[in-house]
Amino acid sequence: MTPTLTSCPQTALDHSHAVPKGYLLAGVHCRIKRDPQKPDLSLIMSERPATCAGVYTQNRICAAPVVLDRERTPSDAIRAVVINSGNANACTGERGTADAKRMAELAAMVCQAEPGQVLVLSTGIIGEFLPMDKVEQGIAAAAVKLGASEACLLSAARGMLTTDLRPKLAGRQVTVGGQEVRITGMAKGAGMIGPNMATMLGVVLTDAALPPQAAQELLQSVADETFNCVSVEGHTSTNDTVLLLANGAAAGEPTGAELTAFAAAVTEVCRELARAIAADGEGAQHLITIDVTGCRSRAEATGIARTVANSPLVKTAIAGADPNWGRIVSAAGYAGVAFDPGGLSLKLNGVLLYEDGAPVPFDAASVSRAIRAERDAHIELSFREGAASARFWTCDLTGEYIRINADYHT
Amino acid sequence: MTPTLTSCPQTALDHSHAVPKGYLLAGVHCRIKRDPQKPDLSLIMSERPATCAGVYTQNRICAAPVVLDRERTPSDAIRAVVINSGNANACTGERGTADAKRMAELAAMVCQAEPGQVLVLSTGIIGEFLPMDKVEQGIAAAAVKLGASEACLLSAARGMLTTDLRPKLAGRQVTVGGQEVRITGMAKGAGMIGPNMATMLGVVLTDAALPPQAAQELLQSVADETFNCVSVEGHTSTNDTVLLLANGAAAGEPTGAELTAFAAAVTEVCRELARAIAADGEGAQHLITIDVTGCRSRAEATGIARTVANSPLVKTAIAGADPNWGRIVSAAGYAGVAFDPGGLSLKLNGVLLYEDGAPVPFDAASVSRAIRAERDAHIELSFREGAASARFWTCDLTGEYIRINADYHT
Numbered sequence: 001m002t003p004t005l006t007s008c009p010q011t012a013l014d015h016s017h018a019v020p021k022g023y024l025l026a027g028v029h030c031r032i033k034r035d036p037q038k039p040d041l042s043l044i045m046s047e048r049p050a051t052c053a054g055v056y057t058q059n060r061i062c063a064a065p066v067v068l069d070r071e072r073t074p075s076d077a078i079r080a081v082v083i084n085s086g087n088a089n090a091c092t093g094e095r096g097t098a099d100a101k102r103m104a105e106l107a108a109m110v111c112q113a114e115p116g117q118v119l120v121l122s123t124g125i126i127g128e129f130l131p132m133d134k135v136e137q138g139i140a141a142a143a144v145k146l147g148a149s150e151a152c153l154l155s156a157a158r159g160m161l162t163t164d165l166r167p168k169l170a171g172r173q174v175t176v177g178g179q180e181v182r183i184t185g186m187a188k189g190a191g192m193i194g195p196n197m198a199t200m201l202g203v204v205l206t207d208a209a210l211p212p213q214a215a216q217e218l219l220q221s222v223a224d225e226t227f228n229c230v231s232v233e234g235h236t237s238t239n240d241t242v243l244l245l246a247n248g249a250a251a252g253e254p255t256g257a258e259l260t261a262f263a264a265a266v267t268e269v270c271r272e273l274a275r276a277i278a279a280d281g282e283g284a285q286h287l288i289t290i291d292v293t294g295c296r297s298r299a300e301a302t303g304i305a306r307t308v309a310n311s312p313l314v315k316t317a318i319a320g321a322d323p324n325w326g327r328i329v330s331a332a333g334y335a336g337v338a339f340d341p342g343g344l345s346l347k348l349n350g351v352l353l354y355e356d357g358a359p360v361p362f363d364a365a366s367v368s369r370a371i372r373a374e375r376d377a378h379i380e381l382s383f384r385e386g387a388a389s390a391r392f393w394t395c396d397l398t399g400e401y402i403r404i405n406a407d408y409h410t
Numbered sequence: 411m412t413p414t415l416t417s418c419p420q421t422a423l424d425h426s427h428a429v430p431k432g433y434l435l436a437g438v439h440c441r442i443k444r445d446p447q448k449p450d451l452s453l454i455m456s457e458r459p460a461t462c463a464g465v466y467t468q469n470r471i472c473a474a475p476v477v478l479d480r481e482r483t484p485s486d487a488i489r490a491v492v493i494n495s496g497n498a499n500a501c502t503g504e505r506g507t508a509d510a511k512r513m514a515e516l517a518a519m520v521c522q523a524e525p526g527q528v529l530v531l532s533t534g535i536i537g538e539f540l541p542m543d544k545v546e547q548g549i550a551a552a553a554v555k556l557g558a559s560e561a562c563l564l565s566a567a568r569g570m571l572t573t574d575l576r577p578k579l580a581g582r583q584v585t586v587g588g589q590e591v592r593i594t595g596m597a598k599g600a601g602m603i604g605p606n607m608a609t610m611l612g613v614v615l616t617d618a619a620l621p622p623q624a625a626q627e628l629l630q631s632v633a634d635e636t637f638n639c640v641s642v643e644g645h646t647s648t649n650d651t652v653l654l655l656a657n658g659a660a661a662g663e664p665t666g667a668e669l670t671a672f673a674a675a676v677t678e679v680c681r682e683l684a685r686a687i688a689a690d691g692e693g694a695q696h697l698i699t700i701d702v703t704g705c706r707s708r709a710e711a712t713g714i715a716r717t718v719a720n721s722p723l724v725k726t727a728i729a730g731a732d733p734n735w736g737r738i739v740s741a742a743g744y745a746g747v748a749f750d751p752g753g754l755s756l757k758l759n760g761v762l763l764y765e766d767g768a769p770v771p772f773d774a775a776s777v778s779r780a781i782r783a784e785r786d787a788h789i790e791l792s793f794r795e796g797a798a799s800a801r802f803w804t805c806d807l808t809g810e811y812i813r814i815n816a817d818y819h820t
Contacts, residue, residue, distance in 0.1 A: 330501075339470060398816070
C-alpha cells in the first residue's frame, strides 16, 4: 500500500512565507500518524550544498536523530533535512541509531546526495521503533511532491507537527549585496516544551550564504533569546533541534551593516516562531509574555522569568482570569536569585498591582475582565538591582492540557 | 458578634495521635474563612516554656510571621503557637509585620506568657491584611476551648488547613529515661507545595526535653529528608514553616541510643506528614513515591527525584494511568545531573519498563490497570553512578487541580 499523499493545501500564506531560492519542500502522510489528514513526514532539499548550523536539547537522554545531527553540524555541505512526526525515535538504542542513519540514507537517495549530507528530525512518542517501511514509502512519496510553492512550504511545516493546532511559519526579507534574500522558518511545539535549549523542532532556511562557524554562532545566540525563552510546561524534550540552513542561492555572505540587518531578521523569524509555540501550547487559552527588568544580569532576569513561566499556580491564575499577583511575586521569590523584595514591582496587562514591595489597590474585576477578553497576557516584573532584562513566553495551564496529556497514548 | 465556636469533633483518632504532656490545644472558627464548618484559628500552648526550633521557606518574598518566627527561634522559652488559615499575611508590608506581632501579643495575653514567647503561623491568600478583629475574637475563643483531648488536637489540626481535604496528624511514642514520651505532629499542605524547605505549615510537639541547638539541628536534618522531599506543583510558598517544640513535661533530654530512637521517631512523624501532604495535594488522585538510587550523592539523587516529581507530563501520565516511561526517563535527563544513560533503569509499580538505557517489552494494559486500581504509584529510577539515594513524594496532576487553582479567589 502506498502512502496517502496529502494534497497541497490551498491556504493563502502571507507573502513573507515564500520559500527562499534553491530549496524544495514537501510534506506527506505516510501512516506514522493514524489521521490521514495529518502529514507526518517532511522533506526539505537544498539544490546546492548548504551551510548548516544546529542547536540541540541539553537533555542527557537524547534521541537518535539528535546524536546524528550533532555529529554532522556545523557543516558546509548539507543537502537535505528529513523530518517525521508521530514517533520521536528516542530511547530506542542501537536500532534507533540505525533507523536514523537509514532515514538519512533514504533521503539522500531521492535527493541525489551523500548520506552524510542529510540531517534527520523526529518528534512524537518516545520509546517505540520507527516504522521504517512507512518512513521509506513516505520519503519516496515526498520526493515526488518536492516543490517551491507556498503550498509545499505549508505541507512541510504541517508534517512536523504533533499536537500543535496550527503550523508555525515566519519569514523576513533583507538585502545582501544588492540581492533580496529570504529567511523562512518553520517550527513545531505544543508539548514537552521546556526552557533548556529550544525544546521543539525548528528549521530556518535562507538563500544568503554563511560560513559554518558564523552560522553556528548566530544560531546559538538567536536561540538563546528566542527558543530558549519559551516554555509550555518546562519539560525539556529528548528531541529538541533547531537548524539554520544557508545555501547562498540568492546572494553571498552578508557583512557589516547587512550582516546586522540579516541577524536581526533571523532573530525576528525565530522570535515569531517562539511566540507561536507558546501561543499554541497544549490547551493554551492565553499567550503569556513575561518581561523582567532591572536585574544584575540577563541570566538572573531569564531565571526569574522562567520560574514565573513554569509556575502552575501562575499559569492557572491566568487561565482563570485571576489577577493573583501573590502567585507571581512569590514565584519570582523562589527563582534562586537574590534581590531586594522592597524593589519589586509588578504590572499585569499594564495595570500596576504591586509597587516597591507592597500591594497597590486596583479594580480586580476590571483586570479580570481584561484578562478574559484578551488572548495575550502581559506580566511585567521590575527590580532595582541593575540594568539587565529578559523576555519569556509561555501559555496558561488549562483543563484541556490535562485532558491532552492524561490521555496521550504511550 | 462573637466567633462561631467549632464544637470538638467526635472523630476517633488513632492512639498515636494523643497530645504529649504539658500541651493544650484548640481550633475555632473566627470568620476568616467563609465556611463556618471550617476552623480557621488554632492555638497551641505549652504549660511550661518549651525549646522550639524552626525551619522556614527559602522564598525571597516571605510572610510577616516567617520573619517574626525566624527571629525568635531557636528558643528555650516558647509558650504558645498561634496559627490562622485563610490569610497568609504575606506581602503586607509594615502593617503585616505589626499584625503578626499583635497576634503574638494577643495569644501571649490569654496564655499568661510574654509576647516574645509566642510564635505565629499564617496560611491562605497572599496580599490581604489580616482581619485583626476576627483574629482577636478567635484567640479569645480558642483560649476558652484549650484542652488536651484528642478532639482538641484534631480541632487544632483542622484550624491550619486551607484547601486540604483531610487534617494531617502523626504520632509516635518512645522511651526516654524510663518515661514514655510522645511526639505528635500536625501539618497543612494542599497547594503551593514546592521543594525548597517544607513548603507547608507543620508543628511537631514532644514532651521530651531538648536543648535549642540540638532541636534546631534535628529539625533541619529531619526536614531535609521529609518535608523538603515533597512537592505538589513545585511552587515554593512565602509562608512555609515547620516548628518542633520540646517541653520536657514527660522526660528529660534523650541521649545515646535513646536519642537515636527519638530522632528516628521524629523522622517517622515528619515522613508520615510529608506523605500525607503529597497524598492530599490539590486534586490528587494518586500519591506518587519516587525512589532514586545509584547516584553519586544524595543531592544529585534528590535533584533527579524532584525534577521527575515536578514534571507536569509525568504527573498527567499517572493521572491518566499511562505507563509513559519516556516522560519519566526524559525528566530524569533534564535534572542537570550528569549520568550514563546506558545505566538508567526504571520500574513503575514494580514492573520493569526500562533497563540499562533501553525499553523492556511489557504489558501496557495491565500496568495501566494497576495504576488505575491503586491510589499509590511507585516510580523507581536506578543509575549506575554510585551508592546515594533519595525518596520523594508528589501527587498526580488532574483536571481538579486546574479547577481549584483557576477558580481560587484573589
